[in-house]
Amino acid sequence: MVHQIKMSIYHKHMIMMTKTKSSPVLGLLILGLLVGLLDYDYIEAIVEPDYPFLPFEIQTTHFPPDFYFGTAIAAYQVEGAYNKSGKGPSIWDTFTHEHPERIVDGSNGDVAVDFYNKYREDIRLMSNELGMNAFRFSISWPRVIPSGRVSEGVNEEGIAFYNRVIDEARMNGLEPFVTIFHWDVPQALEDKYGGFLSPRIVSDYKDFAELCFERFGDRVKHWITLNEPYEFSMGGYEAGNSAPGRCSHWVNRACTDGDSSTEPYIVGHHLILCHAEAVRLYRRKPWTSGSIGKIGITLDVTWFLPLTNSLDDIEAAHRSIDFKFGWFMDPINYGQYPLSMRTLVGARLPEFTWEQKQIVKNSYDFIGINSYTSTYASSNFTPDPFPTHIRASTDPRVSLTYYKNGNPIGEQGTPDWLFVYPKGILDILTYTKHTYKDPLIYITENGIGDAVNLTRQETIKDKWRIDYHGGHLYYLRRAICEYKVRVKGYFVWTLTDNLEWANGFSVRMGLYSVDRSSKELTRTPKGSAERFHYFLMKRDRQGNGGVAPIPLEDTCYIPIPIRPPPPVVAANGTKVAHDEL
Numbered sequence: 001m002v003h004q005i006k007m008s009i010y011h012k013h014m015i016m017m018t019k020t021k022s023s024p025v026l027g028l029l030i031l032g033l034l035v036g037l038l039d040y041d042y043i044e045a046i047v048e049p050d051y052p053f054l055p056f057e058i059q060t061t062h063f064p065p066d067f068y069f070g071t072a073i074a075a076y077q078v079e080g081a082y083n084k085s086g087k088g089p090s091i092w093d094t095f096t097h098e099h100p101e102r103i104v105d106g107s108n109g110d111v112a113v114d115f116y117n118k119y120r121e122d123i124r125l126m127s128n129e130l131g132m133n134a135f136r137f138s139i140s141w142p143r144v145i146p147s148g149r150v151s152e153g154v155n156e157e158g159i160a161f162y163n164r165v166i167d168e169a170r171m172n173g174l175e176p177f178v179t180i181f182h183w184d185v186p187q188a189l190e191d192k193y194g195g196f197l198s199p200r201i202v203s204d205y206k207d208f209a210e211l212c213f214e215r216f217g218d219r220v221k222h223w224i225t226l227n228e229p230y231e232f233s234m235g236g237y238e239a240g241n242s243a244p245g246r247c248s249h250w251v252n253r254a255c256t257d258g259d260s261s262t263e264p265y266i267v268g269h270h271l272i273l274c275h276a277e278a279v280r281l282y283r284r285k286p287w288t289s290g291s292i293g294k295i296g297i298t299l300d301v302t303w304f305l306p307l308t309n310s311l312d313d314i315e316a317a318h319r320s321i322d323f324k325f326g327w328f329m330d331p332i333n334y335g336q337y338p339l340s341m342r343t344l345v346g347a348r349l350p351e352f353t354w355e356q357k358q359i360v361k362n363s364y365d366f367i368g369i370n371s372y373t374s375t376y377a378s379s380n381f382t383p384d385p386f387p388t389h390i391r392a393s394t395d396p397r398v399s400l401t402y403y404k405n406g407n408p409i410g411e412q413g414t415p416d417w418l419f420v421y422p423k424g425i426l427d428i429l430t431y432t433k434h435t436y437k438d439p440l441i442y443i444t445e446n447g448i449g450d451a452v453n454l455t456r457q458e459t460i461k462d463k464w465r466i467d468y469h470g471g472h473l474y475y476l477r478r479a480i481c482e483y484k485v486r487v488k489g490y491f492v493w494t495l496t497d498n499l500e501w502a503n504g505f506s507v508r509m510g511l512y513s514v515d516r517s518s519k520e521l522t523r524t525p526k527g528s529a530e531r532f533h534y535f536l537m538k539r540d541r542q543g544n545g546g547v548a549p550i551p552l553e554d555t556c557y558i559p560i561p562i563r564p565p566p567p568v569v570a571a572n573g574t575k576v577a578h579d580e581l
Contacts, residue, residue, distance in 0.1 A: 058470065059535070060535060063477065068175060068488060069132050069133060069532075070133065070174065070489065073115065073137050073138070073495055074179070074227065075137070076090060077112060077498040077501070078498045078499075079114075079143075080110060081117070085158065086146060086155040087140065087146065088146025088188060090184035091184065091236075091243040095244060101254075102245065104504045105503075107499060118521070122495060122523070123168050123169055125529075129529065129533055130529060130532050130537075131535075131536030134489060134491065135169045135174040135176055136224075137176070137177075139180055139216075142184060143158035143161070145208055146188070148192075148208075154211065162215075162216060163215070163216070166219050176222070177222040178216065178223055179224040180212055180278065183227065185244075195244065196233075197267060197270075198270070199273075202273045202277055205278070206274070209277075209282075213281070213282060217293065223278075223282065223294070224295075225279065225295065226274070227370075227444075229268055229275075229297075230268070232271070233264040233267040234264050235502075236267070237260070238251070238260045238392045239251065239393070242501060247263075251391055261390040265349050265392065268327060271328075272331050276360040278295070294440075295364065296440075296442075298367075299325060299329065299368065300369075301324065302375060302424075303375075304317040304376070305376050305377065306377060306378075307378040307401065313377065313378050316378055316397075319340045320396055321431070323340070326340075329367075331360050331361070333362065336352060364439070365440065367440070367441050367442075368443075369442070370445035370493075372448070373417065373421060374421040376402065376403070376404055379398065379399070380399050381397045382399070409421050413451065413468070414448070414509075415500070415507050420448070425476055425479070433483065438485075439486070442489040445491060446469070446472050446492065447465075463527065465527070465528040469528065473490065476490060494509050494510050496514050497509065497510035497512070511528050512526065512529055
């Protein structure tokens with residue numbers, strides 16, 4: 001089969017460019033030789049979107065017996081109880097309270113979906129109804145340390161809450177995957193020294209991490225230092241559409257303070273140092289009983305395809321990956337930022353000292369990847385006519401689009417930046433394997449919002465989300481079986497509809513809907529929840545369905561039924577089959 005023997009010319013070039021970062025010209029020469037050996041049609045066939053959009057017919061027997069399936073949540077988005085039991089305010093409490101106009105529906109996380117009081121119910125949904133064997137959640141920094149600084153006091157009520165959550169999860173057969181920081185900086189630290197704009201945050205974060213290890217490490221074996229540092233840096237300090245809402249005024253007139261050309265890089269730098277210090281601390285002390293735990297980081301990764309087969313567009317796609325994924329992956333692997341970032345950002349990009357490089361490089365046991373969508377990258381970049389208008393999002397010198405020849409890369413979902421392209425997860429995983437020393441990987445988030453303009457009956461039926469997860473699981477399985485990527489888990493985003501940051505409750509990404517008009521915030525399973533139940537309840541907590549475990553090499557030979565992909569709606573409203581794109 002073609003799929004079993006080919007790797008795209010683009011993908012090969014990405015790997016070569018990584019190996020020849022000190023000489024990008026050599027990488028281009030190698031690519032030129034490859035291009036010269038192949039005809040245009042073959043290259044086009046490789047680069048074009050190419051995926052069967054599957055029904056959810058994959059079975060648990062298609063995955064290794066020790067594979068984790070779970071759902072992921074974040075404290076601010078679900079907990080509520082924003083001022084109860086000794087919790088201090090976070091920057092998201094402040095942002096949503098002071099600027100409701102910057103949230104699509106004006107909502108906030110004061111109550112959210114009340115996970116604080118309904119955690120037992122939600123955990124049992126994951127375990128008893130869905131059949132999951134893992135649960136990813138985050139610790140709210142201001143809930144356990146209201147002032148943000150351990151030296152100023154620990155909130156024991158907050159500690160007790162997370163002890164209850166961890167114990168309940170384990171009692172229901174769910175392995176806890178705990179995120180230490182998922183964007184909710186204590187407002188006290190923002191007021192004291194500017195939060196992640198100051199290097200002082202590194203010491204306070206390290207103390208917070210140590211507290212988590214000390215109090216929960218006897219039961220938690222999988223730790224995630226940070227969630228999506230790219231989005232935190234860019235959303236909060238470049239575009240200004242996330243807390244703390246900083247950016248250059250010319251970028252977003254709602255921003256009264258900030259610098260979109262420098263602050264994202266400063267914040268990202270401090271996040272990397274926080275991550276590295278937490279990993280070093282964790283590795284130095286025996287926090288876990290029994291087997292040794294693992295610690296990693298979760299990064300959001302968009303797959304970028306070149307808009308055309310030109311070398312310029314291929315390089316544009318590579319720069320896009322460098323500036324989003326490589327920004328954090330290169331330092332924690334090699335101790336420095338990607339060459340493209342150092343070249344294009346220049347003095348605005350902070351530098352690691354020699355001592356910091358030794359701490360930062362190789363600072364993870366696993367990588368968490370949040371995968372949602374893919375897009376095209378083009379070198380057809382038009383700079384801002386005002387020379388002083390410099391911002392981090394334009395530093396890659398790339399133009400991004402979801403459309404090629406008037407046709408979308410896939411169906412548009414919600415949020416509006418999410419276009420459905422399941423094959424992107426395969427490309428991301430194989431790129432990561434070849435570029436970053438074959439790491440252990442978990443897919444820590446993958447999901448989509450409800451399709452727009454649906455009736456309630458159609459929303460509950462949820463075929464849209466079923467197909468989305470089915471397609472991604474198909475390519476995930478191919479990554480494991482065909483390309484030997486070491487993926488050990490898959491977490492659905494998310495369990496229930498929740499507060500999707502600046503989108504508020506206008507975007508619904510849960511396997512369960514939440515009736516926000518009811519006092520009980522009633523959870524109702526969508527079709528995707530029922531399909532995951534069918535998919536997962538066949539396997540026991542060890543993942544083998546009560547039968548002898550199937551070796552990985554055997555699971556990879558179990559066939560998966562495939563049906564033709566549905567047509568994509570073109571710009572003119574006509575439906576175009578994928579093989580006609």
